[in-house]
Amino acid sequence: MKTPPARIGCVECDLLVSVAPLAEGERAKCPRCGHLLTANTRDGFTRSLAFALAAAMLLAVAMAFPFLSLQASGLEQVMTLPGSAYQLWQGGYPAIAFLVMVPIIAIPSFMIAALFALLVPIRAGRRASWLVPTGRVLFFLNPWSMVEVFVIGVIVSLVKIGHMAHVILGISFWAYVAFALCFTAALTNLDRVRLWERIEELSP
Secondary structure, rough: OOOOOEEOOOOOOOEEEOOOOOOOOOOOEEOOOOOOEEOOOHHHHHHHHHHHHHHHHHHHHHHHHEEEEEEEEEEEEEEEEEHHHHHHHHOOOOHHHHHHHHHHHHHHHHHHHHHHHHHHHHHHHHOOOHHHHHHHHHHHHHHHHHHHHHHHHHHHHHHHHHOOOOOEEEEHHHHHHHHHHHHHHHHHOHHHHHHHHHHHHOOO
């Protein structure tokens, strides 16, 4: 008995598309706008979990070491990611401190935890009551994560600051760049359609 085609709504143009079951390595794109609807990637869940684990370790390193230091006129200022948010808060900029901590640290950390909560039982084939709400929260938070935007913004700022002071990039900076790559790869390898299909199979 053949599996009936799944009806998938394109997140870009809202076109409802009937997609037949995909063989390994196949992809389905929206016929109207060309947006990728779903892909049957080999070991997609395993890759996503591996990248999430690497991202978690790199984020811990980025939080523990200096991000960068500025040297000018014989003075040196060392900045860490948590310390920068705290200094902004103490300096009377709570909104900017919030934007530093939440979109680039808090939300990505919660999303990594959600990936673990989803992928560990899915790969083990175990039922779990938290799969559905965790999946919803993960995809709800995805647009609010600003990891890539922060990295690009820092690089642009360094170009301007470099004319005024000597900038030394710390271990935390390179760890966060590597974290951004692993974090993005973890989400890229996680196909939403296949994830929900697996959650429906395992949900009690």
